[in-house]
Amino acid sequence: MERRRFLQNIGATALGFSLMKSSMAGQLTANAAATGRVVVVGGGMAGTTVAKYLRFWGGTGMDVTLVEPNAAYISNIFSNMVLTGERTLSQLTFNYSPLKNKYGVKIQNASVTGIDPVGKKVKLSNGTTLSYDRLVLAPGIDFEPLPLTGTVTNQAKIVHAWKAGTQTTSLQNQIKAMTKSDTLILTIPPAPYRCPPGPYERACVVADYLKRTKGGGKVIILDANPKILAEPNNFTKAFNETHKGIITYIPNAQISSINADSMKIVSSAGNFTGKVINAIPKHKAGNLITQSGIGLANSTDGKWAAVNVLSYESTNPSLKGIHIIGDSSSTTQPKAGHIANAEAKVCADAIIQIFKGGTILQTPMTNSSCFTPITRTTASWLTAVYRYDPVSKTMVVAGNGVTESNGYNSENHEDMLKWFKNLMTDTFA
Numbered sequence: 001m002e003r004r005r006f007l008q009n010i011g012a013t014a015l016g017f018s019l020m021k022s023s024m025a026g027q028l029t030a031n032a033a034a035t036g037r038v039v040v041v042g043g044g045m046a047g048t049t050v051a052k053y054l055r056f057w058g059g060t061g062m063d064v065t066l067v068e069p070n071a072a073y074i075s076n077i078f079s080n081m082v083l084t085g086e087r088t089l090s091q092l093t094f095n096y097s098p099l100k101n102k103y104g105v106k107i108q109n110a111s112v113t114g115i116d117p118v119g120k121k122v123k124l125s126n127g128t129t130l131s132y133d134r135l136v137l138a139p140g141i142d143f144e145p146l147p148l149t150g151t152v153t154n155q156a157k158i159v160h161a162w163k164a165g166t167q168t169t170s171l172q173n174q175i176k177a178m179t180k181s182d183t184l185i186l187t188i189p190p191a192p193y194r195c196p197p198g199p200y201e202r203a204c205v206v207a208d209y210l211k212r213t214k215g216g217g218k219v220i221i222l223d224a225n226p227k228i229l230a231e232p233n234n235f236t237k238a239f240n241e242t243h244k245g246i247i248t249y250i251p252n253a254q255i256s257s258i259n260a261d262s263m264k265i266v267s268s269a270g271n272f273t274g275k276v277i278n279a280i281p282k283h284k285a286g287n288l289i290t291q292s293g294i295g296l297a298n299s300t301d302g303k304w305a306a307v308n309v310l311s312y313e314s315t316n317p318s319l320k321g322i323h324i325i326g327d328s329s330s331t332t333q334p335k336a337g338h339i340a341n342a343e344a345k346v347c348a349d350a351i352i353q354i355f356k357g358g359t360i361l362q363t364p365m366t367n368s369s370c371f372t373p374i375t376r377t378t379a380s381w382l383t384a385v386y387r388y389d390p391v392s393k394t395m396v397v398a399g400n401g402v403t404e405s406n407g408y409n410s411e412n413h414e415d416m417l418k419w420f421k422n423l424m425t426d427t428f429a
Contacts, residue, residue, distance in 0.1 A: 035061035043068030046326030047138035049344035079164035139286025150260030180216035182275035197230035222253035285328035304330035311350035342366035371416035380408035
């Protein structure tokens with residue numbers, strides 16, 4: 001199969017075992033071989049997928065409840081295109097009706113206020129207490145504070161827009177107000193952060209927008225990392241050729257301070273002033289993880305939850321039966337929507353096997369693929385397959401490693417739209 005069609009059709013399958021399972025007819029079975037209560041916290045790409053597939057693969061014997069305070073999910077994927085008016089937030093909004101009506105997942109629109117790993121109970125903000133046999137946490141990411149000064153009003157203008165929503169709209173309006181004489185400064189935090197190619201993608205689509213609608217402008221990228229972390233060939237070409245004269249890329253730029261009144265950034269690479277500052281803070285696991293300490297006992301940096309990637313169960317012995325998937329977990333895989341979907345399937349299959357008294361798959365494989373818009377009509381892509389290494393007990397890149405497309409073109413852009421539709425259908429439909 002051509003790599004292009006592979007990327008287009010793969011949807012979001014966790015390669016190795018779920019490629020076949022995902023091709024099954026989309027009917028919930030009455031299979032009662034797997035019986036158990038699972039509470040899933042977090043309705044993003046990881047949480048929604050694991051809730052869906054626990055029922056889809058496990059059958060009606062699986063009692064699954066999804067806890068999510070929001071009534072709908074706004075996709076971070078494609079949110080950069082909202083900044084340039086090519087998409088709207090409503091087009092990126094997905095609700096949980098299919099999860100409830102088609103798969104029989106119970107929905108609790110509430111927040112978690114407490115977890116009792118000994119009694120196996122979850123307390124919610126609406127006063128409900130849920131009992132579980134297995135608990136899956138997928139709270140996504142949160143951020144460390146920025147070194148920000150200035151008035152409250154001006155500080156509010158410095159947004160990251162790394163979670164799609166009101167900040168996306170704020171940044172969109174600020175970009176719209178730019179002229180060809182203005183500069184946008186984009187800061188990239190040290191890895192790991194959500195969506196490795198995302199910041200470089202944002203710089204490209206904003207540069208393309210400024211060139212098309214304003215007749216010019218400047219985008220300065222202050223990257224705390226020593227080099228471009230994803231698609232280095234494609235982004236180097238985009239910065240130096242396609243968006244030459246607009247984008248300036250500066251690596252090893254650690255941010256010391258941001259003054260929201262003067263719009264001045266002090267960094268290890270120098271001082272910079274812009275009309276718009278899009279500062280992406282350092283990342284950490286969702287507050288549910290970091291504030292409660294769930295899964296962090298074996299973490300090396302105290303920011304991410306250590307897990308066994310065969311099942312994504314916490315490696316903390318006192319947290320037996322608690323699984324952590326998606327961006328909050330500490331693995332060798334990237335933090336991205338596609339891989340979160342794949343991790344969720346590995347986790348769902350493992351939990352089902354545990355309930356059935358079976359054996360957890362010892363050779364899981366996952367796939368991370370994504371497309372990147374470079375201009376309004378062109379896109380590139382990258383992909384990698386990960387396999388379990390029993391020696392290091394981690395997921396390692398298989399085959400030819402991380403592969404990026406040979407440039408960017410309109411055909412990739414068309415495939416990008418199909419890939420997104422497949423991924424979101426696999427997760428939410």
